Every structure is written in structure tokens, then in C-alpha cells.
Amino acid sequence: MTTLEVRDLVKDFSIRSGLRHSRFRAVDNVSFTLTPGRTVALVGESGSGKSTVARMIARLERPTAGRITATRSDGTRVADRDYRDHVQMVFQDPFASLNPFHTVEHHLARPLKLHGRAKTREETRRLAEELLERVNLTPAADIARRRPHELSGGQRQRVAIARALAPGARVVIADEPVSMLDVSIRLGVLNLLARLQREDDLAVLYITHDLATARHFSDDILVMYRGRVVERGPADEVILNPRHPYTKILAAAAPNPDARDRDRLREALGLEPAGNSTLPGDDPGCTFRDRCPSATDVCARMPEDFEVGYDHYAKCWLRPGEGRDALPAADGTAAGRPA
Ligand SMILES: Nc1ncnc2c1ncn2[C@@H]1O[C@H](COP(=O)(O)OP(=O)(O)O)[C@@H](O)[C@H]1O
Numbered sequence: 001m002t003t004l005e006v007r008d009l010v011k012d013f014s015i016r017s018g019l020r021h022s023r024f025r026a027v028d029n030v031s032f033t034l035t036p037g038r039t040v041a042l043v044g045e046s047g048s049g050k051s052t053v054a055r056m057i058a059r060l061e062r063p064t065a066g067r068i069t070a071t072r073s074d075g076t077r078v079a080d081r082d083y084r085d086h087v088q089m090v091f092q093d094p095f096a097s098l099n100p101f102h103t104v105e106h107h108l109a110r111p112l113k114l115h116g117r118a119k120t121r122e123e124t125r126r127l128a129e130e131l132l133e134r135v136n137l138t139p140a141a142d143i144a145r146r147r148p149h150e151l152s153g154g155q156r157q158r159v160a161i162a163r164a165l166a167p168g169a170r171v172v173i174a175d176e177p178v179s180m181l182d183v184s185i186r187l188g189v190l191n192l193l194a195r196l197q198r199e200d201d202l203a204v205l206y207i208t209h210d211l212a213t214a215r216h217f218s219d220d221i222l223v224m225y226r227g228r229v230v231e232r233g234p235a236d237e238v239i240l241n242p243r244h245p246y247t248k249i250l251a252a253a254a255p256n257p258d259a260r261d262r263d264r265l266r267e268a269l270g271l272e273p274a275g276n277s278t279l280p281g282d283d284p285g286c287t288f289r290d291r292c293p294s295a296t297d298v299c300a301r302m303p304e305d306f307e308v309g310y311d312h313y314a315k316c317w318l319r320p321g322e323g324r325d326a327l328p329a330a331d332g333t334a335a336g337r338p339a
Pocket residue numbers: 013014015024026044045046047048049050051052053275276
């Protein structure tokens with residue numbers, strides 16, 4: 001069992017526009033812990049920095065600052081040479097993450113052999129087929145011989161999941177694992193991830209912009225906005241009782257049959273996908289204030305993480321019982337908003 005700790009993670013990208021060089025802070029002081037058997041969902045609109053966090057955890061990108069540590073249950077730190085086996089990614093596009101020239105078996109055999117889990121050819125084949133059965137790809141012997149283009153999108157993603165398990169993954173980072181799949185098969189793949197997590201006691205980071213599945217499949221939710229985690233807490237709490245104005249808008253805009261007015265609300269609040277126009281790292285205040293329906297002068301200062309419930313935090317000056325806690329509710333009503 002492995003716990004993954006992310007502390008004060010920062011990522012700056014340098015961007016060039018004409019002759020000018022500037023820095024853009026894509027991830028700004030993000031901290032969280034992934035523990036065995038639990039799923040943390042990282043939600044937020046496109047461009048909020050979710051994949052950059054994932055790529056730093058997967059060591060595909062070097063952090064500008066901060067720490068990422070994997071620790072075994074006996075308290076020892078996972079050594080660098082074992083880190084990549086322990087921490088596995090499942091990407092959004094299974095087609096791009098599989099090699100078109102290689103069979104399914106080849107994809108699984110490599111990590112099995114590299115990590116010393118299989119010595120002989122027979123053993124490798126047996127373990128590969130076992131993995132395919134675990135991800136419900138049967139008959140395994142038949143699937144093992146196919147190449148990626150001979151599989152459906154859902155089957156390809158199941159192969160990608162099996163490959164993540166092959167080196168003995170303890171931590172799985174799933175970056176929008178079903179957003180490119182047909183709507184009708186998404187739930188099957190998410191249920192598979194949930195079952196594997198229970199069986200193997202995996203620590204999972206589930207990245208999505210879909211609040212409904214975030215709530216259903218995770219224990220805790222982190223809401224990211226322009227590089228910062230603006231709200232965090234138990235999944236039900238964050239979705240049913242959102243406290244940050246941004247989360248309220250996200251929850252109100254989520255597909256929900258009760259939220260009849262959500263589109264109008266979205267429009268009224270001017271909620272458009274965030275661009276790269278601001279540099280959050282250079283902004284001393286709340287990054288949401290230019291879009292926030294409740295912003296006041298105090299928002300020019302950076303809010304801290306206020307505790308708004310049990311294990312529930314929001315990076316917002318608005319607090320319960322202070323009279324201005326009157327933003328549109330999750331169901332899209334604007335009840336209680338000051339005139
Ligand atoms: N290599 C890069 N160079 C410059 N900017 C980048 C790079 N990778 C990502 N970004 C920028 O960082 C921000 C966060 O991107 P990303 O982490 O992919 O967001 P998300 O996954 O939430 O959609 C975006 O504005 C994106 O354009």
C-alpha cells in the first residue's frame with residue numbers, strides 16, 4: 001500500500017509572445033494526499049491545471065517548486081527507481097497511449113518482464129491473460145493477440161488500465177479516463193476502476209470535469225480554478241453544499257434535471273472558459289474575483305483556506321453567517337441574494 005503526498009506544488013511555464021518572455025503559473029501551491037483505497041477527484045474547467053498536476057505526479061513534467069512523495073505503509077519512502085512502477089497513469093486517449101504496431105499481449109508483457117513479475121514466456125502469457133480477465137476483456141487469449149485498432153475505444157482503455165496494473169501499481173492517476181469514450185460505455189469503465197481500486201487497495205486520483213461522476217466515484221473532491229485548489233472536502237459535501245462561488249456555479253451548471261435555469265445562470269454570471277489572459281502567480285488576490293458575483297474589496301487580498309465544514313475548506317472570504325453568503329445555490333436558485 002502506498003500513500004502519495006503532494007505538497008505546495010507549483011508549475012510555471014515560460015511563454016513567449018513576440019519578443020517578450022513571461023511566466024505563466026499553471027499550478028499554484030497545490031497540496032493533497034492520496035491514500036490507499038480512496039479516490040480523490042480533481043475537478044475544474046479546461047485549462048485549470050489538472051493535467052499539469054497529473055503530469056508532475058507521473059514525472060513527465062518537473063515541478064517548479066513543491067514535493068511529491070510516495071510512502072509505503074511501513075513508513076519507508078518509495079525509491080526513485082520504483083516510483084514509476086508504483087505510480088501509474090491512465091490517459092484520456094487510449095489510442096494515443098497504445099502502440100499501433102504492438103499486440104495487446106506485447107503491451108502487457110513489457111512491464112511484466114521489466115518489473116520481474118514474469119520470468120518465462122509461459123508465465124508472461126498467463127499473467128497477461130489474467131490481467132485481461134481482471135479488466136473483463138475476454139476471451140483473454142483472443143484479445144491478447146489483437147492490435148489496438150482491432151479493439152473498441154472502451155476495450156482500448158481497459159487495456160491501458162491493465163497495463164497500469166502490470167507493474168504492480170499502487171497509485172493510479174486517471175486523467176479524464178472516459179471523456180473520449182462513448183457516453184454509453186463510460187460508466188462501465190469507471191465501475192471497473194472502482195472495482196480494481198477496492199480489490200488492490202489503490203490510491204486513485206480521478207481527474208474530470210464531470211461533477212456527477214466525481215461525486216459518485218470519489219471520497220473527496222478538490223476543485224481547481226486557474227491553478228489553485230479553491231475548495232476541498234468530502235464529495236457529497238462539496239457537491240451538495242458547495243461554499244466557494246466557483247464551485248456553486250460549477251454545481252449549478254452541471255447537468256442536473258432540477259437545474260432548469262442553469263444555462264441562464266451561467267450566462268448571467270458570464271462564465272466562459274478561462275483563458276491564459278492572467279498570470280495567477282502574479283495576482284495577489286483571489287483569481288476568481290473578476291468573475292465572482294459576490295466579489296468585494298477584500299478579494300484583492302488572497303483568501304486563505306477557511307474551514308467551512310468538517311474536513312471541508314474553501315479559499316474564499318465569504319463565510320457562513322456573515323451575511324454575504326448568499327450566492328446562487330447548487331440547484332440554480334438565486335435565493336437569498338442581497339438586492
Ligand atoms: N508545456 C506547456 N507550456 C505552456 N503552457 C502550458 C503547457 N502545458 C500546459 N500549459 C498551460 O497550463 C494551463 C493548464 O493546463 P492543463 O494542466 O492542461 O489544464 P487542464 O488539464 O485542467 O485542462 C493551460 O493554460 C495550458 O495552456
